[in-house]
Amino acid sequence: MGALKLEQNLKDIDFKSLIEEGKLAEIRNLRLRLVQSWMSQKISTYKLCKLISGFNEKVIQNTLTIFSLEFSWLRECTFLEFGSGGRGEQVLTSDQDNGLLWLKKPDEYELEEACQNIIMTLDGAGLNLCPGNVMINNPDWRGDKKQWKERLINWLSNPLEKGPWQFGLILDFTPLFGCPDEALELREELWEYVRTKPLVLKFLIDELQQYRVPLSFWGNFILEKKEAHRGQLNLKKSILAHLTNGVRILALKYALKEVNTVDRIRKLQEAGHIEKSMAQALKELWQWTQLKRIEIGTSCLKEQKQGHNYLNPYLLPKDEQKRLKRWLNNLDKFLKLVFMGTQFSV
Numbered sequence: 001m002g003a004l005k006l007e008q009n010l011k012d013i014d015f016k017s018l019i020e021e022g023k024l025a026e027i028r029n030l031r032l033r034l035v036q037s038w039m040s041q042k043i044s045t046y047k048l049c050k051l052i053s054g055f056n057e058k059v060i061q062n063t064l065t066i067f068s069l070e071f072s073w074l075r076e077c078t079f080l081e082f083g084s085g086g087r088g089e090q091v092l093t094s095d096q097d098n099g100l101l102w103l104k105k106p107d108e109y110e111l112e113e114a115c116q117n118i119i120m121t122l123d124g125a126g127l128n129l130c131p132g133n134v135m136i137n138n139p140d141w142r143g144d145k146k147q148w149k150e151r152l153i154n155w156l157s158n159p160l161e162k163g164p165w166q167f168g169l170i171l172d173f174t175p176l177f178g179c180p181d182e183a184l185e186l187r188e189e190l191w192e193y194v195r196t197k198p199l200v201l202k203f204l205i206d207e208l209q210q211y212r213v214p215l216s217f218w219g220n221f222i223l224e225k226k227e228a229h230r231g232q233l234n235l236k237k238s239i240l241a242h243l244t245n246g247v248r249i250l251a252l253k254y255a256l257k258e259v260n261t262v263d264r265i266r267k268l269q270e271a272g273h274i275e276k277s278m279a280q281a282l283k284e285l286w287q288w289t290q291l292k293r294i295e296i297g298t299s300c301l302k303e304q305k306q307g308h309n310y311l312n313p314y315l316l317p318k319d320e321q322k323r324l325k326r327w328l329n330n331l332d333k334f335l336k337l338v339f340m341g342t343q344f345s346v
Contacts, residue, residue, distance in 0.1 A: 093307030
């Protein structure tokens with residue numbers, strides 16, 4: 001099947017039948033083939049991540065539709081997607097980060113059975129189980145709106161509550177199945193809480209300050225020391241997390257409605273909160289990092305290996321190393337902007 005035909009037929013894929021027939025491996029293979037096709041067409045990384053997220057959303061929505069036939073109460077629930085899925089910027093090896101919001105709590109036995117079946121189906125279809133257990137099988141990630149609001153605010157307002165809300169995961173979520181109204185109201189109330197509580201915003205900034213950009217004072221890359229990935233750079237935790245969190249904090253501070261990181265950067269620039277050159281540098285770093293993660297994930301899946309987010313930057317071409325160092329320097333300047341609340345250009 002040609003590259004163009006694969007892209008055109010994405011909307012026509014019968015996900016429902018594939019899931020009902022248990023052809024989950026076929027869904028995984030199809031995702032890989034589509035990503036390879038899209039990459040060969042040289043589309044932007046921004047669009048590529050949107051397409052991958054869109055593919056995963058279809059898998060999730062059709063999975064929930066199927067299980068709602070057996071568990072009718074699911075139709076009155078809302079499935080929440082957190083983190084990169086909530087921002088529409090997933091990569092090939094993104095795992096699950098989800099929650100369940102209900103109007104009325106279902107039967108406990110049915111609830112446990114349905115949630116377990118759903119996450120295992122998604123896992124089989126290529127959305128791996130979350131290592132931090134941020135999934136609907138975990139009671140901490142389901143409840144009614146009141147329970148959700150109390151829980152999320154508690155996580156945000158208590159600096160000792162480290163864990164699932166680190167990196168601001170709980171601040172970026174979107175409804176993928178069911179009625180979206182309560183979920184969107186919950187998200188807006190949560191954002192408003194952060195905006196109107198300077199201490200909470202300070203907690204988020206303090207959390208961001210605990211981590212440093214992986215570039216030394218002398219301009220050398222700061223690499224992993226743990227044996228498994230010694231001498232490599234963690235693209236997700238050492239670069240992308242800083243960028244995403246810093247941009248999110250400013251977006252919340254200035255009451256922007258966007259959720260996607262690139263969209264937030266664009267709006268911050270348009271509103272005059274960051275200079276054009278700074279915005280361009282941040283977008284370039286985001287796209288480079290995401291593309292590398294997709295390339296690594298593609299290679300791992302083709303070789304049937306576990307996906308990861310690591311590379312040795314010293315194996316990159318010299319000009320690419322220089323660009324990466326320039327981007328990281330700009331990221332460091334941007335984070336200082338966030339910390340200090342001042343504006344300056346690159």
